[in-house]
Amino acid sequence: MTTSIDPPAASFKLSMLIYDTRYRSITFQTIALIAFLIFIGWLFNNTAQNLADLGKEPSFGFMTEQAGYDINQRLIDYNSQSTHLRAAFVGLLNTLLIAVLGCITATIVGVLVGVLRLSGNWLIARLMTVYVEMFRNVPVLMWIVLCMAILIESLPSPRDFRGETPEASMMLFDSVAITNRGVYIPEPLFSRGLGDVSVGGVFGISLDLIAVLIVLGAGLYGAAKIRKRADVIQNATGVRPRTWHTRLAVVFVPLIILLVALGFHLGYPALKGFNFQGGTHMRNSLIALWLALSLYTAAFIAEIVRAGILAISGGQTEAAAALGIRPGRIMSLVVLPQALRVIIPPLISQYLNLTKNSSLAIAVGYMDITGTLMGITLNQTGRELETVLMGMLVYLAISLSISSVMNWYNSRVKLVER
Amino acid sequence: MKKTAFIGALTVAGLMAGAAAAATLDDVKARGKLNCGVNTGLAGFSAPNASGEWEGFDVAMCRAVAGAIFGDGTAVEFVPTTGKTRFTALASGEVDMLSRVTTWTFSRDVDLKFSFAAVTYYDGQGFLAPKSLGVSSAKELDGATVCIQTGTTTELNLADFFRKNNMSYEPVPVETNAEGQQQYLAGACDVYTTDASGLAATRATFENPGDHVVLPEIISKEPLTPLVRHGDDEWGDVVRQTMFALIAAEELGITSANIDALSATPGNNPEINRLLGTEGNLGEMLGLSADWAKNAIKVGGNYGEIFETTIGENTAIGLARGLNALWTDGGLQYAPPFR
Structure with missing residues (x-):
């Protein structure tokens, strides 16, 4: 009795798609995929048709x-x-x-x-x-x-801050107001600001913020460099040089110089009209x-x-x-x-x-x-x-x-x- | 997972749209009850009472339509809807009609594809302010914090009003009337704005209504109207003519007290006879029984009676007829002739 190792190429029959284990899984997966695609197509078609019947074709x-x-x-x-x-x-x-x-x-x-x-x-x-x-x-x-x-x-409303003997008062040297409409905190302002840069004409980003971030980033990068050098020295000699003061200086000195140059000051909230005005308003919902x-x-x-x-x-x-x-x-x-x-x-x-x-x-x-x-x-x-x-x-x-x-x-x- | 959610959304959208096209009157008759979209709770207009039954002006309109169709004002399933869900509920066929203090506007009529039946309440947007605020006019509200329900025309009116008067304001969006009330009473907003009728209804539920005042300015026109889907005019006619029947009944002096006597035998006023079905075939034209209008009016009385028992001056809401008086009394309520 002899067995052939390679099946003859010409003898492929359609029934093998189901009965031959080599093809069976592919057959079923193909059928499932087609059925799935038809279902998706039907859903799309049905939705589009129904919306069209309602006279509401999808449009943006x-x-x-x-x-x-x-x-x-x-x-x-x-x-x-x-x-x-x-x-x-x-x-x-x-x-x-x-x-x-x-x-x-x-x-x-x-x-x-x-x-x-x-x-x-x-x-x-x-x-x-x-x-x-x-x-x-x-x-x-x-x-x-x-x-x-x-x-x-539980929080007082802005009305309570009014009058000779108000029921509520501002905190931290009159700089923070906590009300039931939100918290008002001082906002950073720049008297010699650089203005905004427009992004694609859609919205503006404050150049002041970008400048501060760049200087801060550069400072942190410099501080990391100094620290790495200290690591190298420590590994070589076993003595770690004191670097914390230089690192602090690298981060903060340029930042402070920049803030002074931009005329940084704080805008404090004040009760005007119905609400507090000025400052940054963090709403209760937030x-x-x-x-x-x-x-x-x-x-x-x-x-x-x-x-x-x-x-x-x-x-x-x-x-x-x-x-x-x-x-x-x-x-x-x-x-x-x-x-x-x-x-x-x-x-x-x-x-x-x-x-x-x-x-x-x-x-x-x-x-x-x-x-x-x-x-x-x-x-x-x-x-x-x-x-x-x-x-x-x-x-x-x-x-x-x-x-x-x-x-x-x-x-x-x-x-x-x- | 993401894919299934997407397909799910499409399925929902597909099913929603599928339900919308059929003949609504036949569906309602086959179902044996009317599905009516109402407010989740606005005193005087639609709110469940102590025993859980829906009551109010909007609710009475739904009951009148159910009366016209089935001769039974209780054959209504009330579906509470928020300002955000109401149009989806109607467009998807979840409700057959919407009677939910909804303003008739161009874009809702044309772009959202709804048919507005007949104006049941002529309203306008106002402001509710505590007396202690010391404000006597809405023009003094520059910089005020305003509580407002999202998803309503009031949002757009408010933006327009402050823009027109060159004033600034801080909107505090709220989802329901109850939330707005809570924020307003806690002082989280200076004034609360919505339709003047809604303000009166809200104020009526306060502990000390006298401490609050509705400012004199009415900043918009708000014709509150029950509505149905576009494209089913027969159904639209049923709702519209039921509203007109209620108004005509008041004009013709038909009340819940004398309606049985008037409809027992044809009288000498042909319009009353035609309306009550003792003469002519108006009911048949609508696809309803001959006594449709009689049944509709019997549920809660004529327009004036409904107004007085739900939101009128003797109720907690205490609204005067004003613009909503009959045209014969100098108001705007007017029904076309029944012939």
Whole structure:
């Protein structure tokens, strides 16, 4: 009995697509793919057909029409005669603002709480447990609404600052006013400012801010260089030169010179008319949303940090202690750098969650992109499909950007295996 | 996951649009009840009472339409909608008609593809301010913080008003009337703006209504009108003619007290006879029974009776008829002839 090793090429039969294991999986996958594509095509076709029947063909022309409504918090110039597109952009910047503020605060609070929850101090560890469980197990919307209600109901209104014996007064040498309409803090002003530079004619960026950032960046870079040189000297000679004063000077002296040259001074808020005028106004909606989102997400981050620390074998801590390293330094030099490898991947999804949760902003009237593009614009133009699709794309783009940046960071800190 | 969400959105959009095209009157009859979109809670216009039944001016309009169709004013499913969800609810077919203090505007009529039935309440946007603010005119509001419901025409009117008078303001957007009330009472905004009727309704629920005043300026025209989808004129006619029947009934002196007597036998006023179905075939033309208007009026009385029991001067809301008096009394309410 002989067996042929190579099947004869000519003997391919159609039935082999199902009965031959070499082809079967490909056959089924092809069928599934075709069915899936037909389903998608049907959905698209059905939607387009139904919208056409309603006389509402998808179109994005409304984005260039006049918006007609005002937005309270705007990081770029905007008024009611601006376009819907610009209103959406104002909302997008507000979303990004809350996302950045929230992620930074949540990380700081989360890491602190996570570390403290492992503290040997019974009271601190239990308090942190209570914090984590309280925030983790109540929907974030409740926290947002609660924060807002507390701010509105408990703080004095601007009226209370008035009169001979006002019920409320400003804090920190009359520079900060905390009211139930928000917190007014002094704003940086430049009497010899450089003006704005226009980006594509769409919005302006303050040249003063750019100058300050450049000088600050250069200073930090210089300080890092000095520190590196100190490392080299220490490695070569065993003696570390004292550099902290030169490093401080490199960072701050040019910055102070620049600020003086630009005529830097603070603009203080003052009660004028109905409200405080001048200064930077941080609205209650921003503060409530920021607080609630940060504290809520921090509870999750705390658990992630705790898990990361516990993942590092206790032998590492003991070994470090045996070398005479102090507990605080064991945490920052030995445990946390290794724990980061475990912490970063789940941390990415917490950042994404925070950003997406910021779409609950409308609950407190914070005008993010959900409030402008998918809220008022949707209402005034009646373009549900277009605005919601655009909003989804925006969130998708933000989320993908965050995760790509964080993935890049993760690939830097992860264990290099050979 | 992202893909599924996208497909999900398209599916929803597709289904929504699919439901919109059919003949609404047949659907409503087959279903046995009317789906009516109302406010989530605005005293006097639409709010559930202590026993959970919907009450108010807008609600009475829905009940009248249900009365015209089924002869039963309770055959209504009330769907609470916010300023943001109302148009989607109507366009998607979730509700058959919307009776929710909605202003009839050009773009809603033309661009959003809705048909407005008949103006049930002529309103205008005003400002509610605490007396302690010391403001007697809206022109003095430069720099004020204004609470405003998002997704309404009031937002656009407000922007226009301050722009026209060269004043600045700080809008505090709120989602519902209840939130606006909370912020206003806590002093988080100086004034609260919405339709003057809504301000009166809101003020009526305050602990000390006397401490607050509605400023004299009315900054816009707000003809509040029930509406239906474009493209189903038969259904639009049913809603529109029901509204007109209520107004005509007041004009002709038909009240819930005398309607049974008037409809028992044809009287000597042919228009009353035609309206109540004892003469002619107006009901048949609409695709309803001959006594449709009688049933509609019997639910809550004629237009004047509905007004007086829900938002009139003897209620907590305390609105005068004003522009909403009959044309014969110098108002704007006017129904075309029933013939």
